Amino acid sequence: MKEMAFILTSMVLVDNLVLTKFLGICPFLGVSKKMDSALGMSYAVIAVMVLATAATWPIYNYLLAPFGLEYLETILFILVIAALVQMIEMGLKKYAPSLHKSLGVYLPLITTNCAVLGIAILNIDNGYSFVNSLVNAFGGGVGFLVALVLFSGVRRQIERSNIPLAFRGIPATMIAASILAMAFMGFTGIVEGMFL
Amino acid sequence: MPGWLIGIISVALLGLLLGVVLTVAAKLFKVKSNPLTDKEREELPGINCGACGYVGCDSYAEALTKQEGVEPNLCTPGGESVARKICEILDIPFSQMLAKHAVLRCAGSLDHTTYVMDWQSVNSCAANKTFYRGRSSCYQACLGYGDCVLACPFDAIQIVNGIAVVNRNRCTGCGICVDVCPNNLFMLTTGEDLVYVACSSHAKGKDTRKGCTTGCIACNRCVKACKFDAITINHNLAVIDQGKCTQCGDCIPVCPVKIIKRIGVPCDD
Numbered sequence: 370m371k372e373m374a375f376i377l378t379s380m381v382l383v384d385n386l387v388l389t390k391f392l393g394i395c396p397f398l399g400v401s402k403k404m405d406s407a408l409g410m411s412y413a414v415i416a417v418m419v420l421a422t423a424a425t426w427p428i429y430n431y432l433l434a435p436f437g438l439e440y441l442e443t444i445l446f447i448l449v450i451a452a453l454v455q456m457i458e459m460g461l462k463k464y465a466p467s468l469h470k471s472l473g474v475y476l477p478l479i480t481t482n483c484a485v486l487g488i489a490i491l492n493i494d495n496g497y498s499f500v501n502s503l504v505n506a507f508g509g510g511v512g513f514l515v516a517l518v519l520f521s522g523v524r525r526q527i528e529r530s531n532i533p534l535a536f537r538g539i540p541a542t543m544i545a546a547s548i549l550a551m552a553f554m555g556f557t558g559i560v561e562g563m564f565l
Numbered sequence: 566m567p568g569w570l571i572g573i574i575s576v577a578l579l580g581l582l583l584g585v586v587l588t589v590a591a592k593l594f595k596v597k598s599n600p601l602t603d604k605e606r607e608e609l610p611g612i613n614c615g616a617c618g619y620v621g622c623d624s625y626a627e628a629l630t631k632q633e634g635v636e637p638n639l640c641t642p643g644g645e646s647v648a649r650k651i652c653e654i655l656d657i658p659f660s661q662m663l664a665k666h667a668v669l670r671c672a673g674s675l676d677h678t679t680y681v682m683d684w685q686s687v688n689s690c691a692a693n694k695t696f697y698r699g700r701s702s703c704y705q706a707c708l709g710y711g712d713c714v715l716a717c718p719f720d721a722i723q724i725v726n727g728i729a730v731v732n733r734n735r736c737t738g739c740g741i742c743v744d745v746c747p748n749n750l751f752m753l754t755t756g757e758d759l760v761y762v763a764c765s766s767h768a769k770g771k772d773t774r775k776g777c778t779t780g781c782i783a784c785n786r787c788v789k790a791c792k793f794d795a796i797t798i799n800h801n802l803a804v805i806d807q808g809k810c811t812q813c814g815d816c817i818p819v820c821p822v823k824i825i826k827r828i829g830v831p832c833d834d
Contacts, residue, residue, distance in 0.1 A: 432575060432579075438572050438575065445579065448576075452583040460590070462594065463594040463595075534695070
């Protein structure tokens, strides 16, 4: 239990996927203009991360590792995640049209999201058990949500302020993102103090 | 069995398995869609630009079939041909696409304004506007360096006598100039024969007068002349509510500085 809480908090605050590991930067910059779409994207990412981990962990440990095929990790994970997302999308369209509509274009976008693949591979690299992997994936998704929601607030302020012309748009956004990432460095070591 | 063979076999098997699963899922989860929507979706360009105001071509097609009163001519990239086909599919009469044009909300050419600054640097409105407040005696006037001329992909804008003039035969109403102008002088208008205010100065009447002989001095005469309450004075500038305006033109002759104009009639410069 303690280990799970440890993994969860460290994924959300210390090892934040976006701000510390720099994974999933493109949705971070692309979908953080509005709070609504940032939330929609983050929910979709959380769901896909957990499901992708649930699918890839058994594949690695029961198919790849016993036969010494670890080098196929990346390509198989991409294949499985893409198929999984495709299937989720079809299922949602049939049984939960309203949810499908609110997730909209974000679901297929996640297919090729490096954060999702990153989480699947990180689970293997860290040697987590199945349950801990799921917790790690969930924490990663929540960290993604925290980063996106925080940043959408920052961007709203950026849009309101009077910025010199040369910095308007992407440059100002990048600078703000780097400051946010530096702010998250302040969490380093906090989890060790909390749980150990 | 060698390791590489197991690799090939397992990847192939997994690929096959996923393929089969996806095919089954596609059959299982098939959602019946409206055949009309499918047809419309085929006609739309499919570039998901969002010019119609919907998220993508899919949702525009859906809205066209499901909701009453969605205009069939909102697809700008598709243009008239796509609008025509959509009208055929929906079996409704084709209405002319309303042309959009840009107009400059400024009439302060060099006959009416003077330059108060000797600018010896980059010839760019944006650069000039950064210093002081531009070179013209009116702080809101067209700067005349032609940022819009460079930005216009259709060569529809020229600088004539210090202000930008839109060639309405070439203008497609894309709105690029609207974003480029540092004084936000361009306005997109829909349709022909519109009455508009050719001034953007929010300065007090007296100050506007000092800078330009043809700027809105907020004298209220047009407000009184309008029978439809379409004109209001907002921060020392007459604003025409195009929803209420009937384009009767009663406000045009009463304007003492002649800034209420009808599109299509050439400006006095």
